[in-house]
Amino acid sequence: MWSTHAGPRTIEGPEAGLIRAAIGLVVELIEDDDDWDFGIPIFDNQQPEQKLALLGLVGTALLDRHRQPPPLTAVISATVAVIYGEVETIVASEIEEERLSSAPVRSIRSLLSELRPFQEPVRLAVESTDCEAWNALIRALRDRVLHDRMWLHAEAFLDDDPAVTRRAKRRAGLGEDYFWAIAPDPIGTTLHELRATLQTLVAHAIPSHRPEQTMHKSDD
Numbered sequence: 001m002w003s004t005h006a007g008p009r010t011i012e013g014p015e016a017g018l019i020r021a022a023i024g025l026v027v028e029l030i031e032d033d034d035d036w037d038f039g040i041p042i043f044d045n046q047q048p049e050q051k052l053a054l055l056g057l058v059g060t061a062l063l064d065r066h067r068q069p070p071p072l073t074a075v076i077s078a079t080v081a082v083i084y085g086e087v088e089t090i091v092a093s094e095i096e097e098e099r100l101s102s103a104p105v106r107s108i109r110s111l112l113s114e115l116r117p118f119q120e121p122v123r124l125a126v127e128s129t130d131c132e133a134w135n136a137l138i139r140a141l142r143d144r145v146l147h148d149r150m151w152l153h154a155e156a157f158l159d160d161d162p163a164v165t166r167r168a169k170r171r172a173g174l175g176e177d178y179f180w181a182i183a184p185d186p187i188g189t190t191l192h193e194l195r196a197t198l199q200t201l202v203a204h205a206i207p208s209h210r211p212e213q214t215m216h217k218s219d220d
Contacts, residue, residue, distance in 0.1 A: 014111040022086040024202035050183035073181035077151040084142035
């Protein structure tokens with residue numbers, strides 16, 4: 001379960017499929033390349049095992065209605081942003097693969113086309129190759145999950161005057177440890193259990209398309 005502005009929520013249906021596919025891709029990228037840059041510094045600066053732990057924590061909270069919501073912190077919010085950012089990456093990869101192969105590659109766009117996070121009844125055609133339109137849809141889905149965008153500025157606030165940071169957190173209604181809370185660091189048996197959790201999370205994910213670029217950024 002996840003805490004949103006609209007109350008507790010569990011991701012279900014087509015959006016859950018997007019989350020599972022994106023988590024699977026992020027796990028693969030982390031395990032294949034310790035230095036893979038997801039374009040969100042507070043996540044990128046964690047150790048690989050911490051990134052996996054964050055994905056397990058966030059993925060379980062988003063998809064399991066029986067789990068209590070995790071605390072609202074910058075690094076946890078950034079992990080949500082990484083997951084939705086990878087949905088953008090998968091869509092771009094689908095469109096490029098379809099262009100090169102001249103055959104339909106639309107598994108993720110098929111799921112997205114069923115979702116309408118905007119107030120107006122807009123539905124993108126599954127064959128659309130408009131990345132900007134797909135990204136707008138994905139970010140609207142992301143913003144229904146995230147409370148705020150303070151995670152975007154976490155690195156700057158960590159280096160700022162503590163008094164300035166405290167005022168910013170109070171204005172945003174954030175907890176005292178929002179910026180300073182650290183990611184879990186699994187070791188030994190805990191790491192083994194974490195990998196089992198991640199395998200369960202992505203067990204029913206549809207195949208995703210791995211990006212070929214060496215780095216990409218999550219634009220706001």
